Amino acid sequence: MWFRNARVFRFTKPFDISAEALEEKLAADAFKPCGPQETTRHGWVPPLGKHGELLVHSAGGYHLVALRKEEKVLPAPVIKEMVEEKAEAIEQEQGRKVRKKEKDEIKEEVTLELLPRAFSRNRRTYAYLSPADGVMVVDAGSAKQAEDVASALRQSLGSLPVRPPVLEQAPAFTFTGWLDESIDLPASIELGMECELKDPSEDGGVVRCKGMDLKSDEIQNHLAAGMQVTKLSLTWDENVSFVLDEEFGIRRLKFGETLQEKLDDVDSDDAAAKFDAAFSLMTLELSRLIPGMLDAMGGEDTSAIVSE
Known part of the structure; x- marks a missing residue:
């Protein structure tokens, strides 16, 4: 159970819910397949799949849920031809x-x-709520996919006071500063070999670099010309690598060998036990990574967050 992406939502006021209460709320919106005349439908399914029946998997105060979305696939050329x-x-x-x-x-x-007669396309999106950390994290590659999960949870719970984190300074400003060395790169972070640069003008272009030394003259020339860094590959604490974008979207998460070794040490052939161990390791690592990256990015604007 390793997330491939992490879209972070911040609770804007105190929020707590037990696994039992969350299970009861989600049960009312459990997934049911599309009817004959429906094009799409979504609902909650067990995160453990065939290895579990509960709609909520909890460990260490982290509540994992899974939203399944079914969409009927109708090829546009077929429809056009019949019309x-x-x-x-x-x-x-x-x-x-x-x-x-x-x-x-x-x-x-x-x-x-x-x-x-249409084919069905199904997608599961996982998310976990961590009331103690004040965050919800969604394994989604896009902001829209993450917001769909937040909206579904909000509908099931009646209320879900979350929003994406708001940073004190623009991520592109921080990324650019790290590469042109106008801002010190935190000791916990190493640059990768991938970035995206954009010209901030209205008709500006985009340059995508892969497999490059990000301190090279070529990159520095783009920065000197006024381009800004909007995506950056990073390694945090020598153990987690990812690509971070200007929306604080964490993509292509890869957890290091240390975590995998810990998982391998779990002496169990039980798939559910392995799942639980991986989930616990991942959430503990992300509970360090997320606040660490928020601090590294210049800090979070918490003016709209109610602490009590």
């Missing part, structure tokens, strides 16, 4: 032109006709 065939048939039978509004109505009819 054109029906429109042509009407034009030949009635001797008139089929206008756009009528074609849109035909498209709706075709979609409803095909839905029962």
